[in-house]
Amino acid sequence: MGKIIEINGPLVKLQLPETVLGEQVRVGRIGLIGEVIGREGDTALAQLYEDTAGLRPGEVAEGLGWSLSVELGPGLLNAIFDGVQRPLNAVRDKSGDRIARGVAVPALSREQRWHFVPDPRRHENPHIVGGDVLGTVQETASILHRILTPPLIHGELMELAPEGDYTIDEVIGRVQLPDGRIEKLQLFHRWPVRTPRPFKRRDHAVKPLITGQRILDTFYPLLKGGKAAIPGPFGAGKTMLQQQIARWCNAEIVIYVGCGERGNELTDVLEFMPELKDPHTGRPLMERTLLIANTSNMPVVAREASIYVGITLAEYFRDQGYDVVMVADSTSRWAEALREVAGRLGQMPVEEGYPAYLGSRLAAFYERAGRVETLAGDHGSVTLIGAVSPPGGDFSEPVTSHTKEIIQTFWALSKELADARHYPAVDWLESFSGYVPSAAKWWAENIDPGWAAARAAALDLLAASEELQRIVNLVGVEALSSEQRWTLEASGLLKEGLLQQAATDEVDSFSSPEKQYALLAALLEIYRHGMKLVKLGAPARRLIQMPLLSQARRWKSQHKSDDLVALQAKIARIPVEFEQIAVDYETTAPVREDKATP
């Protein structure tokens, strides 16, 4: 038993010999929990996860013997935890609307019974290794929770409980370790959050993560097991975009970490998620969702821990063979928490007050994403999407620039687009994706062989129009040639008819890959037909007045992803519309030829 020597904000200096770095400590009469971050002589320096007001020098402190760990087992889904995995609903039952300090509630319910079905393979071969599936629990209607052997355990399985209902505390098996010791197995186990969970080997990610958002899937794809960042100034629609991804993506488990963000945003998620159906299974979205909430007014040290708690839970579901998406909103707040603690420790700041290890910590965190072959031989993935909140929208600041070097997909949000209410405000010039070649294979095999070419053509058109826009801003649209005017018009069509997507519009909110490609190909076809006519001498002014152009802008919100027949019919009429104009330019052979080829 030790005692408090000094209290300085969330940092306390303790008289606590023999404690280990990273160990959890319980401090003071009200029992605040914290983590040892330094040792010097007989003293230990600890950061506490809760407000330290009221603590006094001389009060008791004790080491708990383990480092910050999470409980992994049935009961995780459909839940909302704080940054150190306290279940917020249970905390509310205990301490009311406000989070009182020192509330101790176990992460997983000790009362609830789960129906456990042992895995028949365990009876065939009693030798088990870490990661082996002991059995299953149908946790929610859409998710089968596989009970795993804790990663570091291997030996002879001496007994395994029969099918039946168990609480997570009950022993469901015993295993004899190689040294002869007997280890009890339960429906859950613990894992320290700062240590990545082991797997057999990394696996090359091959499938795109479909988010239903056209600018993301079609232009800057992300793969399952990939790493992405969404940087954007405030008001650029970062949260909305992340919620759209959480809502529509084709992952099996979604973990949403609200790290230092707004309380009402989480309430929004909590209130609207249960009403929504998973587009892929038709079940309520909450059944596959897990929320971690450390809002901006909650203690800063727990904020630093929250993303590690999130990624460990993600890895746990990955180890069960699931595709998991973790959204961390926002990594900047995490970095600021790091900075705050570093500042109190008196560590030398490098850029904008951040400690020198910011880059390496960020990189190590993002490396926990990936598609892997699990210890049990399954395949699972963790896709990591980190929001970044650069101060003043300046992408050259430390967190954004370090993140940019680590991730593969960069969805840059632009204030200018958001101000013009162009949502999602993903800037098509600043964004990038390193996964385009791999994604192209999937699109070619599953949707259309022309995907890569169409994507490139659309990006060319957008880049060309950017150039033209500069000229227009200087000398006006009248200075452009007919071809240039048509290019400008077509890029506007692409922006409004394809890139802009209304999250609040029932039809437009989600686009299947088929719909995305159909729209992309159709708008490009309009552009090409028009260009042909312009080259034959038709004035762009006349083409711009075609009703087809304003109609095409509405297609995205008129046709549901699962019913594209009517859209295909409209697309088939595109050549006809242009033909009616082409008649006036009779001498033009190429257009007539075009009529023949549908």
Add this chain to the structure above:
Amino acid sequence: MKNIEFRTATSAQGGLLVMGGVTGVAAGSRVQIRDHAGRLRSGLVIRSADDAVLVEVFEGTDELDLERTWVRFLDEPFKLPVSRDILGRVFNGAGLPRDGRPPIISADRRNVNGEPLNPAARAYPREFIQTGISAIDGMNSLTRGQKLPIFSGGGLPHNRVAAQIVRQAKLLGEGASSFVVVFAAFGASHADARFFQESFEESGVLNKVVMFLNLADEPVIERLLTPRAALTAAEYLAFDLDYHVLVVMTDMTAYAEALREVAVLRGDVPARKGYPGYLYSDLAEIYERAGRIKNRRGSITMIPVLSMPSDDITHPIPDLTGYITEGQIVLGRELSNQGVYPPVTVLPSLSRLMKDGIGKNFTREDHPHVASQLFASYAKALEVRGLAAIIGAEELGDADRRYLQFAEAFERRFIGQGEEEERSIADTLDLAWELLSMLPAEALIRVSEEELVKYHKATVI
């Protein structure tokens, strides 16, 4: 310990006092300091160890010495006595009366720091508040429980806008009887404080207002306490007495500057522009106290006023605020100079909670689309205006010229309105359609075809 006075100060400098030889002092506890002239000051323990206790003195350390300074540790955090009687009263930043009336006596004394609200206990703000100002109601709607700051600059009429909101804010279809105002001013000038006081008096709401004032010439450190005291009062009114509370705070920039001043004294490592790294967390502790709670009838809606240093929205104070609050109303110098009141620059303005509080069942079914269309059309119109400035308006085509006229009318008639003019949301939307009708129907793709038929005045599609 409460009864012992210590005379063991070992150093005093810039608002901080170090006490030696005191053991077991609770972190965050309140301190009473008696100086050589017998005057009392208050302070707070910000670091506690057995050999040295660091005390922040609210009234500053001027005219303190080490030999004749007596310090009493009160062993409890800063608390505000609350009761129904606080309505109609004026307090200083530490919660003591400054209206010449007796102090509030109550057994119910609340820690001004509050406790973080459990995110699972929050209720999502959904009820539309009509402010009677078109630029806000139509395009950046305020909802009950939202925190929506006004980003302004020196010399802009943010105080008048805030006062107009306070005068006019109401819920549709419900009486305003349970509506009270908590007003906190820190670092404000005497003139500003008087302006608000008079404005409350004129509109006859003074007995429904609680004021917490820390003016520009008053102790800086007390400024850190002022919003916390005000919000403690607001929480009491909202969640104990079921009032709907509108909290107006001005000026958050003065607050952040006070925080920086104290941080420098403490020796904290500076992050951006000398502000401490915890500015975000600290602001969040204040802003996040707005909101609604499940199964409680009251609510706290917050309108902090913030002057952007040199009108720079990327400055740390507006920047970090924008990341915490649910949108912002930005006032612009250009509009103001053209005589437009309220000079709301709509494009960078935003209300994040608007989408869930408007439309069918709340305001009118066309509201979401109209708002989106106004944004898009006005953005386009500004582009045309930029072009006209270069090549001259005569060179513009017909379509573009219509946009120019639209921009002009939109700014004069939609954004601009009288300081006493209160527009219902229906009036605002009708006005919006009147202005949108200056543009051809084909150019309005954010509204539905049915809405065009119903509301667009000029063209049939």
